Amino acid sequence: MPKAIRLGAPEPIAALNRIKITEYALPLAEREPLVDVRLYCPDVVLAETICPFFRKTPADMLNRAQASLKDGMKLRVHTVMRTLTMQKRGWDGYYQKTLEAHPNWPLSALRRATNQYFAPYDQYAPPGHCTGAAVDVNLLDKDGNALDLIAPTQGWEAAYTWSDLLSPESKQNRMTMVHAMLDAGFSNCREEYWHYSWGDSAWAVRVGETTCPYGWVYPPILLEPDQEGVSPNQMALSYTTDPKTGKPLSAEGDFEIGASQESWRIGLLFAATVPTTLRLHLPTTSQKTPPLFWGANRENWGAGEGVQIGREGKTLTLRTTPEVDRLYLANFIPPPPAKTTE
Numbered sequence: 579m580p581k582a583i584r585l586g587a588p589e590p591i592a593a594l595n596r597i598k599i600t601e602y603a604l605p606l607a608e609r610e611p612l613v614d615v616r617l618y619c620p621d622v623v624l625a626e627t628i629c630p631f632f633r634k635t636p637a638d639m640l641n642r643a644q645a646s647l648k649d650g651m652k653l654r655v656h657t658v659m660r661t662l663t664m665q666k667r668g669w670d671g672y673y674q675k676t677l678e679a680h681p682n683w684p685l686s687a688l689r690r691a692t693n694q695y696f697a698p699y700d701q702y703a704p705p706g707h708c709t710g711a712a713v714d715v716n717l718l719d720k721d722g723n724a725l726d727l728i729a730p731t732q733g734w735e736a737a738y739t740w741s742d743l744l745s746p747e748s749k750q751n752r753m754t755m756v757h758a759m760l761d762a763g764f765s766n767c768r769e770e771y772w773h774y775s776w777g778d779s780a781w782a783v784r785v786g787e788t789t790c791p792y793g794w795v796y797p798p799i800l801l802e803p804d805q806e807g808v809s810p811n812q813m814a815l816s817y818t819t820d821p822k823t824g825k826p827l828s829a830e831g832d833f834e835i836g837a838s839q840e841s842w843r844i845g846l847l848f849a850a851t852v853p854t855t856l857r858l859h860l861p862t863t864s865q866k867t868p869p870l871f872w873g874a875n876r877e878n879w880g881a882g883e884g885v886q887i888g889r890e891g892k893t894l895t896l897r898t899t900p901e902v903d904r905l906y907l908a909n910f911i912p913p914p915p916a917k918t919t920e
Contacts, residue, residue: 586768594703643762650720703779837861
């Protein structure tokens with residue numbers, strides 16, 4: 579790979595928007611699928627709350643990058659895919675902070691400042707993470723400890739991939755990760771040492787292509803156990819999609835509650851803005867309806883505000899349109915999640 583390409587290139591929005599996305603001309607069934615990195619990339623370490631989907635080609639590259647590392651080092655993935663809801667929350671939040679700090683700036687200046695840190699979601703070129711083509715990583719040692727990739731710099735001063743401000747140890751650690759990812763076939767956003775992609779519009783600009791394979795893609799909606807003792811076999815979920823884009827339009831699922839289950843908690847994932855129906859099949863026809871609590875991201879538990887609940891026999895039917903990508907349902911108010919250092 580030529581040195582200039584390995585070192586990256588500027589990524590102005592206008593240049594990204596000129597890249598033709600080739601999969602848009604293909605029927606949905608012929609576009610490259612997403613894979614679940616929890617299963618497809620078993621040797622990398624994943625942050626707990628990521629949206630765990632990646633296009634198959636860059637997922638293969640991620641496996642190659644991991645396999646190339648020596649001395650028991652591991653890639654730790656802290657972002658793969660983002661839904662539109664996730665991207666919108668990040669962009670809008672940073673825009674609002676910038677507006678509050680600079681109320682007299684014109685709209686164009688506010689957008690430019692925000693676009694430096696979050697890819698806009700209202701352009702022809704989708705944000706890389708929203709195409710399933712981008713991944714953010716750092717590096718762990720054989721004991722699972724994060725290796726220092728930034729000292730003595732901090733914050734955005736540390737972000738430039740090819741920084742000359744790093745200590746020798748940090749520089750060596752960073753370059754170990756950078757070269758593993760580049761040699762596997764990724765390109766790097768030179769302003770963010772942790773961000774790599776293949777096949778999105780930004781990749782095309784960096785490597786001098788005029789087309790790219792990947793556009794907007796939507797992760798599958800999941801209904802998953804979120805508590806030990808809750809079996810995946812108790813749950814089933816299906817959903818309808820737009821036949822042209824794959825965007826989910828509605829979802830419905832079933833959860834069989836075992837007679838011996840005194841407590842349970844399940845997660846409805848990546849269903850933000852999608853009208854969803856959940857049927858809870860109770861083990862008894864008792865007229866007493868069990869308590870139900872909803873928690874966005876396992877926090878702020880409430881008694882189902884905004885949820886329509888009906889009952890017929892042993893089945894409780896719940897209808898909701900989630901505002902968040904991770905919504906949890908339980909028959910008890912769980913303790914708050916343990917604090918981590920992530």
